[in-house]
Amino acid sequence: MRHTLPIAPQFYVTAPQPCPYLEGRMERKLFTALQGEGADRVNNALSQQGFRRSQNVLYRPSCSDCAACLSARIDVAAFRPSKSQKRAVRRNAHLTRRATSPWATEDQYALFRRYLDTRHADGGMADMDVFEFAAMIEETPIRSRVVEYTDPGAQTLIAVSLTDVLEDGVSMVYSFYTPDLPQASLGTWMILDHIEIARENGLPYVYLGYWVPGSPKMGYKSNFAGLEVYSGGGWKRVSDPDAFSAALHPAGTEPIAEQVANISLPDRRPTRA
Template identity: 50%
Template structure:
């Protein structure tokens, strides 16, 4: 299917090879383009639908010469039936207070991100992220972006401690989960999974058909969680195709999340 980009022709660039953050011993290259300020949302929508991801005002996708392990993944919202374990995850986090805030960086968010990176991704490419880097990640955007904050309930009625955050792009056909992080000292809550499940619910309420998860990388433990969702669609050369589904759980009653 031909994609028509609005306003102007995009210019694409290719990065030099660098160590792959997902598969040891391999090198990655990316093709990228700068998102235009005037048409950013429409261009970002079109590029996301053909496998690009957004980082600040840049849209990129893998362009590795000898590897095609990175595959774009999205969840069809209307077909997702929450499994028993997923419903338990939603219930365990039912006490968290959810709020949508502007894409404006706060030191509270950054402190949580630093603890998350140190605990879960100390050897990753974002491990040395500074405060200016975080501000740029959140605020340098020409698209419809917001942050979802999840807080513990407060005994005094004020805002509780920050438990998790998700940076989200609102697209014409779905919600794109740009980046999420959470308190590593809150065990047994499965906060990363919870945020995906919560955005499936939010997309359903907004009548949006998809939640975009970014790339699934076969053989990468960091990305393995994405393959556990069913149904899930993967972007192949012939277009978006349904991955082999697991056995579907029974339908939920209408009063379930």
């Protein structure tokens, strides 16, 4: 009988490049490949430690002189909607939700292009073509869903979220929506609906990606009650968003080797051959 142990994840660091959220700053990411039979276990373990998925890569900010990017999630049990969030729910009550396997369609790409051209024309994804879009949606080694929101009256695709299903929640990997309905607050409403999805499935968290205090692009995430951020090796409740704005110049950022050493990996389960 032979036992084969899976190879432990190898971690790498990207070269510094301009930060897309805070002007004049440089970003750097710690990342590892997400592959093999243990991909789901690795994704679950690292998502709980502030990592995010992009296709078959898991990454986490590891900037040398800034700690502003904070992985964020909503504690479903602690969430209570604000008045404006209740209005967003009412405005979009007519939309229907459909969750499918991760498969890209022409309608999705057309909506994606309109969204980028209107809201993020100078962003890092602005030049993404249909093949790259399909790869973003379909190249996933773990349990993922495409959540589509449609206006049944007009038979129009209104919004889409690529969503991972984790053992302790749902993770909104990437979302986009029609730019023609600014008063509908579709971005906020999609998060609210994912809170309902998590609640319906008995999952405690909705993972939102990164909250960046001081960045107008990311400030909306602090509007959700029950928000937690991964900071200092653990999840902390955000009771006062201003308390996290001072992390732009941390006194001492851990060396990369120390950061990697502190990452908890899932048990390496041998397979029998």
